[in-house]
Amino acid sequence: MEEDFRRLWAEHHRHVLAYALRRAGQRTDAEDVVSATFTVAWRRFGDKPSAEFELPWLYAIAARVLANQRRSVRRLVALRLRLRELPAPAESERSDLPEVVAALKQLRPDDQEILRLAAWEGLTGAELAVALDCTENAAAIRLHRARKRLVEQLAKEDPAAGHSITE
Amino acid sequence: MNDVIALLAEANPVRVDDLAPLEHPNVARRPIRRRRLVAAAILATAVAGSLAGVFLVGGTTSHSTKSSHPRSNSGVTGPPGPTGGFSVAHPIYGKQVSLAQAAAAIGQPVVLPGTASIRPEDAGPVLAWSRGMRGIVAVTYPAEGLVVEYERPAPWADWSAGLTAYSHNFPHGRLTSLRGTPALVIPRKDDNIDWVGHKFGWVTFKINGLMVSVIGHYGEAVLESIAKSIIARSPSRAPRPGLNLLPSFPPRKPFSLRTASRRLGVAIPLPGLRLLKRSTAAEGWAMGTCPPSGRRVCMIWIPFPGESVSLVYQRPAPRWLRTRRQYEIEAKHMNKNRHEAEVLDLDGVPALAINENIAGQHNPGSISFVVGGTRVVVAGKRHTAVLRAIAQSIVERSK
Numbered sequence: 001m002e003e004d005f006r007r008l009w010a011e012h013h014r015h016v017l018a019y020a021l022r023r024a025g026q027r028t029d030a031e032d033v034v035s036a037t038f039t040v041a042w043r044r045f046g047d048k049p050s051a052e053f054e055l056p057w058l059y060a061i062a063a064r065v066l067a068n069q070r071r072s073v074r075r076l077v078a079l080r081l082r083l084r085e086l087p088a089p090a091e092s093e094r095s096d097l098p099e100v101v102a103a104l105k106q107l108r109p110d111d112q113e114i115l116r117l118a119a120w121e122g123l124t125g126a127e128l129a130v131a132l133d134c135t136e137n138a139a140a141i142r143l144h145r146a147r148k149r150l151v152e153q154l155a156k157e158d159p160a161a162g163h164s165i166t167e
Numbered sequence: 168m169n170d171v172i173a174l175l176a177e178a179n180p181v182r183v184d185d186l187a188p189l190e191h192p193n194v195a196r197r198p199i200r201r202r203r204l205v206a207a208a209i210l211a212t213a214v215a216g217s218l219a220g221v222f223l224v225g226g227t228t229s230h231s232t233k234s235s236h237p238r239s240n241s242g243v244t245g246p247p248g249p250t251g252g253f254s255v256a257h258p259i260y261g262k263q264v265s266l267a268q269a270a271a272a273i274g275q276p277v278v279l280p281g282t283a284s285i286r287p288e289d290a291g292p293v294l295a296w297s298r299g300m301r302g303i304v305a306v307t308y309p310a311e312g313l314v315v316e317y318e319r320p321a322p323w324a325d326w327s328a329g330l331t332a333y334s335h336n337f338p339h340g341r342l343t344s345l346r347g348t349p350a351l352v353i354p355r356k357d358d359n360i361d362w363v364g365h366k367f368g369w370v371t372f373k374i375n376g377l378m379v380s381v382i383g384h385y386g387e388a389v390l391e392s393i394a395k396s397i398i399a400r401s402p403s404r405a406p407r408p409g410l411n412l413l414p415s416f417p418p419r420k421p422f423s424l425r426t427a428s429r430r431l432g433v434a435i436p437l438p439g440l441r442l443l444k445r446s447t448a449a450e451g452w453a454m455g456t457c458p459p460s461g462r463r464v465c466m467i468w469i470p471f472p473g474e475s476v477s478l479v480y481q482r483p484a485p486r487w488l489r490t491r492r493q494y495e496i497e498a499k500h501m502n503k504n505r506h507e508a509e510v511l512d513l514d515g516v517p518a519l520a521i522n523e524n525i526a527g528q529h530n531p532g533s534i535s536f537v538v539g540g541t542r543v544v545v546a547g548k549r550h551t552a553v554l555r556a557i558a559q560s561i562v563e564r565s566k
Contacts, residue, residue: 015183017183018181021181101178101180118175119172119175120175122176147172150171154171
């Protein structure tokens with residue numbers, strides 16, 4: 001089991017780090033997320049899905065870790081780790097297409113997440129379903145709606161550009 | 168016509184290939200013990216129900232706990248939250264280390280509390296976390312429901328003013344003086360519940376450049392007495408600063424300066440002797456795959472403690488932070504956050520200089536650049552001009 005866990009780490013930890021960096025902003029926070037994600041993964045190793053869905057499963061754990069991390073900020077952890085960390089220089093602001101990222105940020109969190117999972121983590125329908133803990137059909141519908149809203153948002157921010165983009 | 172997902176994919180700000188691998192966290196170790204102990208507890212329950220609590224309490228730590236302690240049955244050391252959030256038993260995602268190693272992370276000895284109820288020998292697992300110039304050590308007392316954290320550097324040049332402003336975030340917080348040391352006391356309230364469901368309070372104060380937080384499932388008076396004992400046991404003067412600037416912590420693969428180039432796989436460009444005497448170099452250490460292989464990254468650190476300078480080399484250099492444009496973007500972000508970052512030109516080699524002044528504190532700065540496919544970071548608690556001269560010398564000597 002430990003060997004299998006090491007393989008899981010070796011194959012996926014950088015993907016989880018990238019996932020966290022895209023969302024957490026701070027490198028240190030992202031590394032904490034990776035650490036916590038794999039700690040949870042180890043504890044729940046019995047629930048690990050087949051190899052093809054391991055990464056979406058890790059993303060699902062990481063999403064919860066991130067959510068908890070954000071809540072933690074309001075608690076004691078705020079004092080300890082983030083006392084001096086001023087607003088995070090978000091990794092997402094490093095994008096070559098900041099206007100697209102800016103439009104993304106205008107969407108509802110659920111829409112943002114499914115779009116990121118599809119575009120940045122490159123998840124397909126079944127993988128999205130694992131990561132979001134929903135059916136494949138529900139994931140497809142949510143993705144379709146989110147794409148539509150992103151196109152609308154882009155068009156709102158830059159009408160000329162928006163017309164040239166399809167869902 | 169662009170598909171919006173394709174467009175969004177292009178906007179992806181973080182590419183996996185740009186990321187250096189992290190150290191394996193060895194998270195596997197602790198839970199194995201926990202599972203074994205939980206299994207033991209189940210067995211014990213079957214044999215003698217009264218023993219079960221003892222096993223379960225001890226099961227979450229890698230230390231034996233004192234079952235005789237009145238708090239040991241309080242559930243304080245119960246299983247960590249579902250996502251491993253804060254608890255006094257698992258306060259930070261650090262590595263478990265010895266006290267001596269912990270001292271290296273904060274650059275000075277760890278002063279433990281000493282009261283009638285919390286004795287130095289009661290200390291449980293010690294965790295340490297370090298990034299760059301920051302270090303945090305958490306000394307846990309799982310059976311006592313207590314953790315003491317030490318962080319360097321402490322925030323705010325004016326501690327009293329900073330603490331006063333910060334206290335406004337806590338309606339129940341109270342500023343006090345512990346043996347003449349300003350401190351913030353946060354009582355144990357419903358607002359402060361850890362990931363295993365226990366209320367906690369804490370006392371924070373600064374001593375010898377460290378921010379110390381005493382956190383536990385106790386009332387204010389007990390936490391204050393523990394804090395006072397740390398203050399009383401602390402040396403009157405802070406140790407000389409400048410040691411342990413970099414590397415981060417903990418050392419993984421130590422090596423001597425003579426073998427540094429072999430580690431990195433290429434000749435390491437060092438600055439001129441006039442700027443940095445080789446004899447002042449301490450043992451370096453490496454991380455990752457050294458020498459590098461393919462995309463597997465090797466990083467090596469060479470500290471010069473006497474000079475308060477460290478050199479870091481990384482191969483292959485990351486794809487991000489190579490060009491002048493990338494440095495400009497980075498500097499822009501950093502300056503948004505009150506860091507003082509600027510892009511330098513070192514004989515045609517772009518470099519990013521960061522003066523990590525935080526609220527007026529002169530923390531170590533760094534200059535990073537890429538020469539010959541190697542990322543070099545010159546870091547130290549020195550004037551930027553000195554760091555720049557060292558960086559310039561490295562560039563010249565690498566040509």
